[in-house]
Amino acid sequence: MNSNRFKLAWYALFVVGTMLVVACDSEAATERPPNVVFMFADDLGYGDLGCYGHPYAKTPVLDQLAKEGTRFTQYYVTGVTCNPSRTGIMTGLFPARFPQYAADFGFGDRITITELLKSRGYKTGHFGKWHIGPDNRSGTYGIDVVDAIGKSKSKTSGRDDDVYSAAIDFIRENKDSPFYVNVWGHATHFPVNPAENLAAKFKDVHVSRDDFSSTMQHKFDECVQIGGNLDKSMQRYLADVYQIDANVGRLLSVIDELGLRDETIVVFSSDHGPAPVILGNKGAREFSINMLGYASHFRGGKHEQYEGGTRVPFIIRWPGHVPAGRINDHDVCSFIDWMPTLCSIAGVDEIPTQIDGEDISDIWQGADRSRSKPLFWKSSSIGSTPAVRHGNWKLHLNRRRGQDVELYDLSVDPSESKNVAKDHPEEVARLAKMTQAWMSELPKQYEKADAKSRSRED
Known part of the structure; x- marks a missing residue:
């Protein structure tokens, strides 16, 4: 009898324990994944925020956000103009893989991060700059609400006010379900022409060239050459x-x-x-004097595959998951990793088999490791120069006659000022072989829309 009672008691505990395990598993399976708010500036330089070292910028909110989360110093984009950068984010593929320019033709049959998150139950929204295809209607790429808002018309407020207001409305309306929202502003894209009351906040700024790196001095020279006043141009920027x-x-x-x-x-x-x-367009020079975006000590900028064009500020906050107050200056990360990383976090299992990025959710959350995949850049033109970063090395495989291959050790020369290709032929050969193998997978020709119908958002 005592034995039977013991067996019954044991069985009861087993049943209760099993029910608790099942309940926990069920709760984990149905746990609400995190919301995602992705705020993207346009043409903003690596060094344009206070927390990234600008000597005059007033960015208290973003500086505080960096203190509450992690600020990365080796984060990269997938392209050096607007559409290629966005293409890599949305598809997890290097933009040079697309035979048709995505700004003109869209992503074809390639699945996007927004479609994948929508399949997981996310409400999806996009507000502001589009430039990822000819169709910007709601429903495109699995985005529930698309509003390609232009710059705000008010003469006293910032040009991104309307974009952020619409995104805020979307967040309020979808607060009870997981949501993903692109908030893609227009600043600091050409033309920089802010309201006078905003510029007045910086009336006491007087540019001292010594406050900026050597890589910025040519911009100052050009601004002056075309009739700009450095103080006023900087105040407006x-x-x-x-x-x-x-x-x-x-x-x-x-x-x-x-x-x-x-x-x-x-x-x-x-x-x-x-x-x-200097934008190369005489009619645009009225505003070009205000284009004083700062890439810090990095060489180059928009349109260039040097670090100043490819390396960007990246701040992420997720309380309890992303370390607060951390500066990650070691790990090499990229927006090519956006899709696999968010899918991992959100519990999306079905992702494309062909993908160029990797899951770096562990790095976001504090891990310190080397990435496994190289980073490539190349424009959608057959004869364009590719670049690759792998480890500490950056190779520019110049293909035009008379131009040398460029190799830089970014661990000691992040400004890419000393070409060490002749000193490290084995690294040149290794990276060139890697790059040529990647290029062999790319289209043999590219298609863009005719000049009259093409988007000019870059």
Whole structure:
């Protein structure tokens, strides 16, 4: 009898334990994945924020966001103009893989991150700059609400006010379900022409060239050469950056108001390096004097595959998961990793078999490791120069007659000022072989829309 009672008691405990395990597994399976707010500036330089070393910028909100999360110093984009950068983010593929220019033709049959997250139950939204295909209607790429808002018309507010206001409305409307939202602003894209009241906030700024790296001096020279005043041009550029910061603050306040801080991944970055002063268009020079975006000590900017064009600010906050107050200056990461990383975090199992990025969710959350895949850049032109970063090495495989191959050790020369190709022929050979193997997978020809119908958002 005692034996039977023992067996019954043991069986009861077994049943209860099994039910608890099943309940826990069920709860884990149905646990709400985190929201994602992705704020993307346009043409903002690596060094344009206070927390990234700008000597004059006022960016208190983004500086605080960096303190509450992790700030990366080796984060890369997938292209050095607007559409290629966005193509890599949306598809997880290097943009040179697309035989048709995605700004003109879209992504074809390639699945996007928004479609994958929508399949996981996310509400998806996109507000602001589009430039990822000819169709910007709601429903495109699995995005529930698309509103390709232009710059705000107000003469006293920032040009991204309307974009952020629409995104805030979307967040309020979808606070009870997981949501993903692109908030893609227009600042600091050409033309930088902020409201006078915003520029007045920087009236006491007087440019001292010694406050900036040697790589910035040519911009100052060009600004002066075409009739610009360095102080006024800098004041206007800083005003455009300031309004980005203020709008980020508005959005983050709503996240807190709704009690969503702990369950929301917040990311702020830029689509590539800063635009040049001289744009090559005489009719545009009225505003080009204000194009004083700063790439810090890096060489180059928009349109160039040097570090100033490919390396961008990247700030991420996710309380309880992403370390607060951390500066990650070791790990090499890229927006080519956006799709696999978010899918891993959100519990999306079915992702494309062909993908160029890798899951770096562990790095976001504090791990320190080397990435396994190289990073490639190349424009959608058969004869264009490819570049690759692998480990500490960066190779520019110049293919035009008379131009040397360029090799830089970024661990000691992040400004790419000393070409060491002749000193390290074995590294040149290794990286060139790797790059040529990648290029063999690319299309043999590319198609763009005719000049009259093509998008001019770059």
